[in-house]
Amino acid sequence: MIGCFVTGTDTGVGKTLASCALLHALAKHHPRVVGMKAVAAGAEPDGQGGWANEDTLALRAASTLAVPAALDNPVLLPDPVSPHIAARRAGVQVTLPPILDAYRQLAAQADAVVVEGAGGWRVPLSETLGIADLAMALQLPVVLVVGLKLGCLNHALLTAEAIRASGLPLAGWMASRVDPQMLVPEENMDWLRRQMDAWGAPLLADIPWQATPDPHSVAVTLPRGWQ
Known part of the structure; x- marks a missing residue:
């Protein structure tokens, strides 16, 4: 798996766009792929009398394996704010065991599972727990999505260093051109590529800016061993 x-x-x-693109790429080699939004902050009607997060809905659409909501989104918080604040407002304590149990059940059914985090690497889930803690508990290789905009070099290097310091493998990175007005994007890309290559983290995708995100249009090079 x-x-x-x-x-x-x-x-x-x-x-989310990057995660969905990864799911589509994996589905070309594996029949049962599923996305997981472990912790989602922000809920909207799902059209079936319940509630869902828009990221979770996108991941479900990109998955080939349908699973209960309790598995692909074990923590759904109503307010679209930082998860630790959303949890406090909802009277919920985010803990690892239910998330890890949901992941294990997904892994038992699927050929590939793509777990999407919330925000960045150091986003808090509670006063004592954060996204990095969740990733380390799952013990999964990490794919870093770099939003290409002013300041991205600092953000990318700090995040990559933190991931590597955690002991988890940095499987690769995906460039996401979120700012169509960014000056000299190719120079930034070249610098990032050299830095990441030196750490053994290949560029998996160069995602163009899209007014309407379309994961089917994203060309993804899967890491070795994922095909």
Whole structure:
């Protein structure tokens, strides 16, 4: 079973689009692929009398394996704010055991599981727990989504260093061109590619800016061993 954890340099850098693109790429080689939004902050009507997060809905659409909501989104918080604040407002304590149990059940059914984080690597889930703690508990290789915009070099290097310091493998990175007005994006890309290559983290995808995100249009090179 192939599993990975997708994190980003910030909120709104295209983690969901990247995760969905990874699912589509994996589905070309594996019949049963599923996305997981372990912790989601922000809920909307799902059209079936319940509630769901828009990222979770996108992951479900990109998955080939349908599972209960309790498995692909074990923690759903109503308010679209930082998860630790959303949890406090909802009177919920985010803990690892239910999330890890949901992941184990997904892994038992699937050929590949793509777990999408919330926000960036250091986003808090509670006063004592964060996204990095969740990734380390899952013990999955990490894919870093870098939002190409002013400041991305610092954000990318700090995040990559933190991932490597955690002991988890950095399986690769995906460039997400979130700012169509960014100056000299190719120079930034070249610098990032050299830095990441030196750490053994290949570029998996260069995602163009899209007014309407379409994961089917994203060309993804899967890491070795994921095919």
